[in-house]
Amino acid sequence: MKKAVSVMVLVAVAALTIFCFGSVASAGEEIKMVGVITKIDIAGKDAKTATATLKDNKTEQLVVITVEDDLTLDKFKDHRIVEGDEIRCKYEVIDGKNVSKLFRKTAGC
Amino acid sequence: MSKIRVTAAVFCLALAATTALAAGAHPGKESIEKSGYKGPETCEECHPGSAKGFLDTVHWKHASKVTNVDGLNPKEEYGMKNRIYVMCNGNDIVNNLKEIPKSPVTGKSKFSGCNTCHPGNHLSDVGSTGAAAEAAVDCLVCHSTDYDFRQRKPFKNEKGEVVMGQDRSVKAALAIGKPTVKNCMVCHEAAGGGVIVKRGFTFTRETDAHAAKGLVCVDCHKAKNHKMPTGHDPNNWANDGVFVSCADTSCHGVKPHKDADLNRHCAKIACQTCHIPRTGGAFAKDFTVWEQTPDKFYEPTTLKKEANETAPVYAWYNGTVKNTPHFIGPKGSKKDGKSKITPFKIFQGKAYYNKQTGELLSMDFAQPMSDGDTRAGVLSAAKTLGLKNPEKIAKEAVPGWQTIYFGSNHLVTKTKALYCANCHAPNGVLNFKDLGYTDKEILKLTSPELFMEKLAKKQKEDW
Numbered sequence: 001m002k003k004a005v006s007v008m009v010l011v012a013v014a015a016l017t018i019f020c021f022g023s024v025a026s027a028g029e030e031i032k033m034v035g036v037i038t039k040i041d042i043a044g045k046d047a048k049t050a051t052a053t054l055k056d057n058k059t060e061q062l063v064v065i066t067v068e069d070d071l072t073l074d075k076f077k078d079h080r081i082v083e084g085d086e087i088r089c090k091y092e093v094i095d096g097k098n099v100s101k102l103f104r105k106t107a108g109c
Numbered sequence: 110m111s112k113i114r115v116t117a118a119v120f121c122l123a124l125a126a127t128t129a130l131a132a133g134a135h136p137g138k139e140s141i142e143k144s145g146y147k148g149p150e151t152c153e154e155c156h157p158g159s160a161k162g163f164l165d166t167v168h169w170k171h172a173s174k175v176t177n178v179d180g181l182n183p184k185e186e187y188g189m190k191n192r193i194y195v196m197c198n199g200n201d202i203v204n205n206l207k208e209i210p211k212s213p214v215t216g217k218s219k220f221s222g223c224n225t226c227h228p229g230n231h232l233s234d235v236g237s238t239g240a241a242a243e244a245a246v247d248c249l250v251c252h253s254t255d256y257d258f259r260q261r262k263p264f265k266n267e268k269g270e271v272v273m274g275q276d277r278s279v280k281a282a283l284a285i286g287k288p289t290v291k292n293c294m295v296c297h298e299a300a301g302g303g304v305i306v307k308r309g310f311t312f313t314r315e316t317d318a319h320a321a322k323g324l325v326c327v328d329c330h331k332a333k334n335h336k337m338p339t340g341h342d343p344n345n346w347a348n349d350g351v352f353v354s355c356a357d358t359s360c361h362g363v364k365p366h367k368d369a370d371l372n373r374h375c376a377k378i379a380c381q382t383c384h385i386p387r388t389g390g391a392f393a394k395d396f397t398v399w400e401q402t403p404d405k406f407y408e409p410t411t412l413k414k415e416a417n418e419t420a421p422v423y424a425w426y427n428g429t430v431k432n433t434p435h436f437i438g439p440k441g442s443k444k445d446g447k448s449k450i451t452p453f454k455i456f457q458g459k460a461y462y463n464k465q466t467g468e469l470l471s472m473d474f475a476q477p478m479s480d481g482d483t484r485a486g487v488l489s490a491a492k493t494l495g496l497k498n499p500e501k502i503a504k505e506a507v508p509g510w511q512t513i514y515f516g517s518n519h520l521v522t523k524t525k526a527l528y529c530a531n532c533h534a535p536n537g538v539l540n541f542k543d544l545g546y547t548d549k550e551i552l553k554l555t556s557p558e559l560f561m562e563k564l565a566k567k568q569k570e571d572w
Contacts, residue, residue, distance in 0.1 A: 036403065057403040071313070074291060079259040086403065106402070108299035108306055109225045 030101060032090050033063065037083050042076045050076050052103070054087055065091055065100050072103045081105060135285045146282035148275075149246045160243040163335045166349055168228060169246075170236045171201055173347040178430040179440075181346075188347030189223060190235050193471040194437060195458025195511040196301050196344070198396045198409075199223050200471060201235045203490035206263055206271055209475040214405040220263040220271065221478055226296035231263065231273040247275045248285075251292050255284035258295075293326040301391065302411055309390025309454050310519040311416045318384075318521045329353050329360070342516030343430045343439050343453070355380045370563070379451040381517055382423065383527040386538070388454040388517045389416040396460040396472060397508040399481045407481040421452035421517045423539055434462060434469045438514035443545040450544060453514035461487050461506035470506055529560035 035054035042050035050067045067073060075081040081103075090102040137155055144151070149160040167173050172188030175181050190201045206222025227235050233245035249256055253276075260276035290312055301307025314321045319329065330338050336349035356363045356375075364372045365380070374383075391413040399407035425441035425448035441448030461470045461483070473489035476482050484503045491499035532539045534555055541551045553559075 034403070078255070079257055080295065082259065104304040105299065106303055108301060108303035109223060109296075 030090050030092055031098075032088075033058070034086065034088050034106065035063065036086050037081070038062065040076055040081075040083060042073070045077055047073065047077075049073075052076075052087070052100075054089060057086075063098060065089060065103070066097045067100045067103055069100065069103070072100065138283050141279060141282045146249075146277055146279050148244060148277055149248055150244065151282065152248050159335070160246050160248075163246055164238055164242055166335045166337065167347045168335065168337065169242075171224070171227065171347065172236065173349065175346045175348075177341075177428055178346055179432040181432070186347075190347075192346065193469050194344070194513060195394065195396065195460045195469070196307055196391075196456060196513060196515075197223060198458070198460045198472045199474050199486075199490070201227070203471045203473045203493045204475075205234075206231055206273070207475060208265070208271065209406075210479040212405050213480055217404075218479075219406065221474055225263070225273070226300075227273070229273070230275060231271055249276060249281045250295065251288050252285045253281040254286065254289055254291070256281045288325070288327050290320070290325050302394070302409065303391075303413070305389060305416055306391040306411065306413055308515070308519065309388050309414075309416060309419070309517075312519060316416055316520055318523045340516050340518045341426075341428050342518065343426070344437055344513050344515050346430075377449055379426070379449040381452050381521075382450055383531075384521050384523070385421070385452055385517050385519070386522070386525065386527050386531075387417040387419065387520060388421045388452070389414045389418045389520075390454060390456075392419060392456055394456075394458045396458065397483050399477050399483060401481065406478050408478070416520060419454070420538070422455045422514070423450055423452055423544065424514065425449070425544065426451040426453075434467055435509065435511050436513075438512065450539065452517045454517045456513045456515060457510055458513070459508055459510050461503075462509045463502055464505040464507050465502075469509075469511060470502065529564055530557075533557075533559050 033054065033056050035056045037052050038055050039053040040050065041052075048068065050073055052065050052067060054063050054065055055061070056063055067076070072081070081087075086106045088102070088104050088106050089100060091098045091100050093099075140154070141151060153160060163169055167188060170186065170188070171190040172186035174183060174185070175187045176183060178187075181187055189197065192200055201222075201224040204221075204223040206220060206224050208218050209221050211218045224231070224235050228247045228250055229235075229237065229242065230245040230247070233242040237245075247261075250261060257276045257278065257280075260274045260278075262274050263271055264274060266272050294312070297308070298304055298311075299306070305311065310316065312320050312326065330353060332338070333351070336351050338351040338353045339345060339348050340353050355361050355365070361380075363375065365375070366372050391411050393412040395410040398410050400410050401407055424439050425443055425445075426439035427441035427445055427448040429440045431438055431440050439451065439453065460472070462468065463470055470487050471490045471494070472483065472486040473493065474486060476485035476489060484506065487506050488499055488503035491502050496502055527538065531537060534557075537555065541554055546554060
């Protein structure tokens with residue numbers, strides 16, 4: 001009986017640890033990445049949202065970022081940010097979408 | 110009869126221009142639609158002499174005579190054209206826009222150079238003059254809100270010369286007007302190696318009280334004949350001879366507060382001290398060790414913070430600047446009658462020094478960007494500058510640090526401005542000892558006796 005309780009406690013502690021420190025992104029958590037833009041989708045000059053697909057430098061995974069801030073949208077529209085640019089990005093998972101909180105080119109002069 | 114027709118035509122043109130201005134649109138669009146956009150030549154139809162005048166500004170020359178900095182020749186011009194310091198370490202001369210050597214890893218090259226932002230076409234470059242230079246001015250990069258930046262890329266022409274492209278489309282020309290924040294930020298945002306790196310600020314509603322009021326850069330940096338007023342940043346040497354002042358009567362005046370105690374502070378405390386309590390951007394950079402980036406090129410190792418993430422340093426500043434190989438920063442004192450306590454963004458950079466003379470050396474970024482060889486960059490720059498024994502200089506160059514005090518003149522806040530207890534307390538933001546006050550004065554300056562009654566009253570009002 002004692003052994004069973006110990007096992008259950010251990011399992012509970014392990015589950016709690018994973019829940020608290022797990023690397024899986026959850027809503028409200030800010031995730032950082034640096035990656036190169038492989039694709040930008042924006043619907044016209046008046047678009048209020050766009051998506052940019054970034055190839056994560058560390059994992060080489062493709063991550064689709066939803067961009068909603070006016071400054072970055074404007075940079076997509078006038079092509080100050082284009083495919084091939086390397087981006088430093090912070091995003092949050094909101095309703096299943098990776099919503100950009102910071103989206104900047106790493107390069108400068 | 111013809112006189113009447115001319116008068117009528119002039120009247121109609123004036124009326125059209127007035128109507129367009131009243132509607133917020135730039136006049137002359139019909140003419141551009143009809144005749145196309147041919148660069149400055151088109152602008153000159155209404156703004157004669159503008160292109161020639163522009164060639165005499167810091168934006169074109171990247172330099173000017175400088176009278177407030179130690180150790181400079183008053184007859185020479187200085188600026189990003191030729192300066193050697195550790196935020197950039199290169200300059201327009203040694204790090205001229207060019208195709209860098211191919212990466213030994215990928216076999217790819219790219220264009221790079223300090224003068225990438227110069228508003229010419231690179232054939233007519235920094236400081237150039239004459240008809241070709243006038244025709245090369247990229248008016249629209251500063252004045253159009255519909256500029257296609259895919260056009261503004263360097264390429265090689267049929268002669269193998271590196272040319273900076275421009276968007277001279279009718280579409281871009283039809284969107285002309287007073288420069289917006291975006292126009293300025295195209296270049297100024299990513300100066301020094303990336304977004305926020307050099308100046309450490311963003312100019313947005315969230316980060317600046319002036320932006321929140323709907324002001325744009327040129328509302329304060331109000332140019333006349335393209336001469337751009339600037340602040341007195343110890344590290345921003347080149348200037349057009351005109352300066353921004355918060356105390357301008359059209360802005361805040363010399364008594365900007367309702368509270369006389371606060372106005373009294375204006376004699377010894379710069380506006381920025383209370384109204385720009387935070388700074389950000391790069392705080393350290395190493396030009397002797399470059400990091401490989403994912404594209405297999407190299408960049409100087411840089412440590413940086415977001416806007417508002419670092420605290421400024423405070424010093425007395427009278428507008429003159431100490432300039433040595435290891436320090437660029439404000440001069441001034443409590444006693445000189447001209448200085449004010451002023452906040453600065455502090456930055457430290459590591460680069461190579463000449464072993465023989467102790468002078469800071471500059472670097473051509475082409476080779477280090479390709480393969481990380483920083484001494485090759487020093488060698489190339491030494492050759493370009495005509496230094497004697499460049500190979501010896503590069504081989505023996507000694508790494509060292511330079512500290513720079515940048516002006517902290519943006520990120521203005523009203524609601525989060527420092528108030529009495531932020532400074533007048535033993536744990537206040539000002540180090541009165543370093544600022545030259547005696548122990549007796551410090552005891553008085555850090556006592557609540559100074560503000561107890563005032564803040565108690567304010568606290569009661571606030572709650």
